[in-house]
Amino acid sequence: MAPLLEVDNLKIDARKDDGSLTPIVKGVSFNVKPGEVLALIGESGSGKTTIALSALGYTKPGLEFTSGEVRLHGQDVISMPSEEKRLMRGQKVAYLAQSAAATFNPAMTIGEQVTESAIIHGQLLKEDAENRAKELYRALELPEPERLGKRYPHQVSGGQLQRLMAAMALCGNPDLLVLDEPTTALDVTTQIEVLKAFKSVIKQEGSAAIYVTHDLSVVAQIADEIVVLYAGEVQEHGSAEQVVSTPNHDYTRRLMNAVRPPPAAGHGDKIEKSNNEVPVLELKNIFAGYGKIRDGTANISVLENINIKISKGQTVGVIGESGCGKSTMARVMSGLLPASKGNVLLRGENLKPDLKNRSRSELQKIQFVFQMADTALNPRQRIDQILGRPLEFYLELRGGEKRKRIAELLEMVELPQDFAGRYPDELSGGQKQRINLARALAASPEILLCDEVISALDTIVGANIIELLKQLRKNTGVSFVFISHDLSTVASFADHIVVLYAGKVVDQGTVDEVLSPPYHPYTRLLISSVPELRVGWLEESVDEIEELSLKRDQGFIN
Amino acid sequence: MSIDEKIKEKITSFEELPDAPPRRKIRFSIGGKIGIFFVFFWIVMVFIGPYVSPYNEADILDESLFIVPGGEEYPDTDYQPPSKVAFLGTDYLGRDTLSRILYGARTTIGISFLATLLAYLLGVTLGIAAAVGSEWLDMFLSRFNDAFLSIPTIMMGLVVIAAVGSTIPILIGMTGLIYATSVFRVARSLGQDVMVSDFVEAAKVRGEGLWWIITREILPNVVMPLATDFGLRFVWIILFISSLSFLGLGVQPPMSDWGSMVKENLGGLPYGSISPLMPSLAIATLTIAINLIVDDISAHSGGKLSNRMI
């Protein structure tokens, strides 16, 4: 059967301000047959999004097609006159962006945006388009499909927006869908729902798709073909089955290894803790939230009655979906957000709720590692200044001593010495995250609060960071509070797990206790939502997941 | 082998690709380049103007200079067209326009620059204070600022000058004060943006004092947009001061500043004299030049600035 889309030796360059060109895509070729889902997989900088967009004859500003063709129905979309391009876009090829939150126009109703493309291309009349949209809402299992169209983007949840974008793309039933990391931003549980929705809809509509992601285990669930990209070149190309089971390119293998095994008991290296000793950090029935505080309860209460002990050298993994209050907890510990009720104890000593009233040595002992390395590092400070400051501030290190220590720290986070002279912008995401860690370590703390430190990173990079963390724990004996929405990460690193849901601790204990039956139903949901790296997993586990999430929504926790 | 080498080795195979390209260097369009040229030119004139100008700014040229064979014994000296005697012609009093423009560069640019500087000293200090300070401080400062902002600048200038007279220091002080209000707005909003960024939080968690946070974390990150804003503000101040001169409140004669030069020679317009046009040309070249540069820079920083300029 004739391919729907032929990408033929595509080359795309980035034009710098000085006019020089640097290749981004270096001669990529592949085909997409009708009804087929092809996955472009690779890490940031691999050019996967750029390639995907070329299917719409579009490049981000600053990029230029240099050679090669992208043929849709045998017609080159690159050389196409712009008016034809416009007609082709949305009608023949539709695009789903990574963050629906950003891609929906805040000032227009959902309905208008979903139906727009179909209407302006004269495919459907207004009311037909609206009915079609409603069908799609139902197919995508969106709530109140009748009224949804009248609402505004900010009025629906992230997961729903993501699905609405699918509706937007499918409304004018295009021949080809281009999905750019459509589930990366979502919680595991939501991710599954969305994945399932996408898959079934794509089946129904029988439209082909290009699925861009860095997450192999997601790909395994949805793709027929897989193209592995690195630095703008195809590393491996084969059927999903083949690539996943028998990867024959070593970059693919590295990707595979980076994927963490599904969470289960017995992972991660444990450190036996002696219960008699005083915990390093302890939360005693903590209540916290935002807004005005009236007799111990905040206007918008986030955390309710939290009790946690962290002993020396121990690693406590905190897991939960977005909005469950994990980050808030970290902020309470660090004092960024004073608890409205309850106490934080450091080595049994009561800590002042607000960090403004905490002593320098107290502050030094608890260090915070922010989620986003690139916003957590001041772009106007050199690395050595960033690392040097805590050394001066807490340890009064100066001159030679300081420089020596900085060198040690860089070594500790496995970065070359010459990074000391660079600015954050010159580092990659992973490297920034390492600096971010190094800065926390510089204070030689007793406890490290890591808030989603790897969730923003690519698989391999993330894996490396985890390795690094393990190293550090060994060498420094620091205690960790490791916050993540990804259970398998936590399982592979922590030795004690706290499961948060809606601001309450629903389950906690050692990894073995938590991850071996009998499961707490919510824990079970989390566990089973983590996609496994094998084709067909989704179909098998989807029913169980749905039943569990249904329970959750009915509220089994009280 | 040493850790460093190990790392190097690790990195060489499939190293992490930088996800953010390094900060771009500003590249100027043709307009920008022209702008830079003129700005540079005028800056030079500020310093050497008086030394290269053919006459003193106060010189009222003698009638004898303009005598043409067979002409009157006492020819007019005012509003003379360009000639060998006066390259850009003469003004309403028979003074050399070119010389006055060259001298005027120092006065005009000098005054405006100092005023802008003052405006920034005040505006930024208070603006940042409002951004980092308590809600009440912010409320207090903002209300006062709004109030001052609401008074038409020209009126404010008029009353102040009427109250304390028009000397150069007063001119500078007043203008600085008037424009500090709008700088305050810009500085405050910029400051607030940076204030909520993670690295400031990180500094807070570290227990840094306010001074450090302001000087090391915030200021370095607002300096660039403020620089561009400085350019535009400077332009407006030049125009503002020339408006004052138009209402007869400029610098003391025979000192020349471009604004009052336009004003005092407007009478020549109907006679087709270029004496009022030349100084305005000077103003225009400078202001347009600065605007062109700023346009390039703010285009570079994503035009975000233009919104804050409101």
Added chain:
Amino acid sequence: MLFQAVLKRILIGFATLFVVSIIIFLGTSLLPGDVAEIILGQMATPESLAALREKLGMNHPPHTRYLLWLGNLLSGDLGMSKAGSGAGTIGTEISVMIAPRLVNTLRLAGMVALISIPLAMSLGLLASMYPGSRIDRTITFTTLSIISIPDFLVAMILVMIFAVQLGWLPSIAYMSGNETGWQLIRALLMPTLTLVTIVSAQIIRMTRATILNIMSSPYIEMAILKGVPRKRIILRHSLLNTIGPIVNVIALNLAWLIGGVVIVETVFAYPGLAKLMIDGVQTRDLPLVQACAMIFCGTYVVLIMIADMASIISNPRLRHPK
């Protein structure tokens, strides 16, 4: 939610007005040389001065003067100006003096706004629709040049062209007060023309900048990838989101038209409020100055308030809470 936001904004407005009143009162009382001296001018003699000071009652402590003044102000009484009183006893009601001037000012501002806002916005749109094109470059540079030269020069050049050379329009905006329809418009044309030029330049630049800024946001890229035509992208997708800032610029310009057009009023001998206030300053007619200043600042505060509300209301997050 919307209601709270609006209410908060209104309260802030009032707070500002209060501060304004204090500043104005203090500011004006700084003016030197008491009214009496100014009235009598070269002909002043100690006796006549004393007599007049007595008459103008310039001997209370400042704070009581302020409270009295504020009280009257709130009760809508702008006070008496000494205007025209001579050595007689009866001056002029300030409200009586201001009323016609205010009408003139509003008339002019109205006409300018009526022309320049649609004009400027469409030009701004045009420019932003084809960034970098010849049209865009022309518009950008022209506006740039206009905002870069002193406004009195703009005025003068226009007079030279249209009044003195071509003789199409009257050189001054003189009105006997009985003009109607076309006569009126004709009288206003010169200043209107000048102000339109100046104001439009400002608005065009802002409109363009704001829209271009919005154009770089992901949902616009999405619209492009949906095959939405350029016109619709600008008019439907970006314009909605630019209301806030643009309305703000317009408000600022309107405020300026009310209180900032001294020079234009001087050049065209147009009896507007700004000129009245200047005269007030020169004749040290404090009640008059204060009244005018209050009007100017009031207008500004209110206009900005309205603008902010417009952007509050145009924000769907507040209009349609979850």
Added chain:
Amino acid sequence: MKEVRDLQQKYVDGSINRRDFIKAVGALGIAVSAAGSLLKATDVMAKTPKKGGSVRMASNLHGPDDQMDPIVMTSNVDYTRAHTNYNGLVQMRDNMVVSPELAEEFSPNSNATEWTFKLRKGVKFHDGSSLTADDVLWSMNRHLGEKSPSVIKGFFSQVKEWKKMDSHTVKAVLNSPDSDLPAKLTEKQAKIVKEGTTDFKKGNGTGPYRMTSFEPGVKSMHVRNEDYWRETGNFDAIELTAITDPQARVNALIAGDMHMISDVDAKMIKLIESSNGVSVNSTKSGRYGGICILNNTAPGNNPDFVKGMQLIQDRERIVRSILKGKGEVGNDHPISTAYGADHCYELPQRQYDPEKAKYHLKKSGISSAELFVAEVATGIGDSCLLMQNNLRKIGFDLKIKKVPTDGYWGAVWMKEPLNVVSWNMRPTANSMLDIQFAPGAAWNDTFWNNERMGKLLKMNLAETNPAIRHEMFCEMQALVSMFSGMVIAYHTNVNDGVSDKIHGIPVNPLGSIGGCTWPEFAWMEA
């Protein structure tokens, strides 16, 4: 000026032609331009006035402090309104002749210590009430007494009292003889208002025009007073305003928005004369802008300094290139040739002499000074800059401090050691000298107290023999130019812009546009 009148008469009778007229007038030492306007005025005597038309006049200054109360009037637009709405006891007709107005006849006693005024009967105010001696008494008494706010009460310092003889006769009783009293009574401030008026804005007078609206600082509108007590005014309506910006004012005249404008800046005269339908009405006058050097303080107390300042004045050039010929060189005293016979031709003209100036300034040991300048008179600012420039050439540093016109009279004049001043022409040479130089006079603005001067002023008033009177005037002018510390480099004409449609503007140098007396006499071609 008698000769002039004879000439005009001859011209009207047709016994001489235009060219001879101009020549003859020129011979009388009157600038040709002035002759031109005389000619125009004379033309008017020939033509008969037409009724009708509504006229617009723009003065140079106005503001919220515009006045309808005569005794505090200070600006041209006020004065013009004074002549639309009010009458005086007497008035100044063409060429400075005092003639009766509300007083049908007036006469002094033998030694001019008493003046009796017989009032016209049947004169009605605009509000319908008729004029009586009480109104005159009330109006006149407002000028008397220390507390009086009258701006010309100095003129009447020697009036002991005004007496009512009968319902239509009043008598002024003087302490000392004053032959000039009638002339002084022609001043605009001496107009007659209704007894007991409190609200002057109504402008309730006996004048040729009633006021229909009065907006201070904007404009006033007037309509013909149909039951005027003599030949009614010619215009149906008059509109009086001001355009403060000189450029705009001229534009307005040229563009035809205004029929008359006052105070044309010398720089614009060429422009007006080169445009059709309008011309400059330039009248020789005693008006001058000068520099007051205070006698009672440094540096003015140093005679050499004053000499230097007087000698550095390039008088010829000022008249030439700053006044564009519309004026005459001054001789450091206020009595210009416009005062006719009272001007002292015998007194040698002081010339521009940098060398001498340098010598005197060196002698004075002063090398720098500060001069306060406001644009209070035509060309004053420019002539000061010229002076500054010339001083710089001889190594003297004169700093010029430019100050706004508003507040100038209160804050600077008669306070700063060096300041500029402007004086309008006064009806008589004596009143001019008296008001400014009488020892201890309120406006003796150089604080020059000279006994001899005081004596001469008194004697001069009492003196009736023209020859002796002239000698006295000469001595006084010499005194002033030698010792008073006044620097008077030029006298400027009264330059106004007038549409060619307007005729019959009286020749009167006491103020703009025929001394502001035009409303009753001027008329308009259809």
